[in-house]
Ligand SMILES: [Zn+2]
């Protein structure tokens with residue numbers, strides 16, 4: 025249900041009139057709404073009005089004419105590109121953005137089986153990736169920008185002799201993906217301060233000693249988010265979907281199976297499953313076979329065998345499963361602007377089950393919060 029929109033008031037000093045279509049050009053550039061009733065009123069109010077520009081100097085919405093599906097806006101400029109010392113091994117795409125070996129293997133159905141030494145390499149990088157995610161998550165609070173989270177992730181990677189895998193991967197501009205509220209995935213860290221009530225996903229991947237390790241979690245920002253039954257429902261459902269799908273993993277599992285379990289559980293919570301982005305093989309390549317969809321009745325190819333490594337990373341929405349990409353060509357929003365949440369682990373298939381290479385530690389920030397009882401009852405009714 026939507027509220028009726030009240031007429032917009034003029035921003036002019038001591039003006040009670042309704043606003044017309046005239047907007048302050050400086051505010052417009054910054055992505056702020058400020059409408060005036062007339063040019064005269066705007067001029068008269070200028071000396072007082074311009075003080076609000078101070079706070080937002082240099083900050084702007086890069087795509088002011090894009091119709092955003094939700095309330096979130098990009099807050100530019102992005103900080104300058106961060107650098108990685110030459111002494112740290114870089115992945116092949118670090119220079120020009122193109123992951124050539126991935127393209128060679130694209131669509132291949134033969135899934136790599138890692139030998140003992142390679143498995144040890146994956147264990148190591150995944151352990152480091154967990155450390156970095158936990159360090160970043162500990163910094164989350166209202167007022168902190170996602171650009172600051174990016175800085176924290178970047179530094180923590182370098183301290184671990186690791187390259188932050190997202191940096192320049194197909195020209196992604198930052199070292200981590202931060203996806204707030206209606207953003208499904210691939211959010212670009214920028215100058216927007218986190219707000220009490222936001223949910224934010226941090227998706228960390230490290231490249232260390234020739235291997236990539238990938239994980240993400242969604243966190244509640246401040247106390248308001250944990251008190252919002254809808255936010256808790258989508259976050260906890262997505263956390264449970266990942267856990268339930270990991271329970272399936274062992275030799276013989278079909279890569280089309282996790283999607284059935286995930287979508288079934290999402291539906292019991294009145295949530296939907298994103299189809300456009302999938303789990304993936306990961307090893308010396310960031311993304312490779314197998315493809316692991318999170319939705320039911322998919323046609324994914326392949327069977328799990330000991331030594332295979334891949335991610336499962338369900339993206340769960342409160343509203344439609346459909347997504348829409350911002351004009352930055354990365355940020356994926358829900359098409360209706362409703363909340364989305366995600367969790368991801370990198371998994372190694374063992375002789376008789378699975379090893380969660382990016383498992384949480386006793387000290388890891390975040391973790392499950394109970395779904396308010398009223399919500400549970402509503403769903404059972
Ligand atoms: Zn990831």
Ligand SMILES: [Zn+2]
Nearest residue numbers: 238335337368
């Ligand atoms: Zn991933």
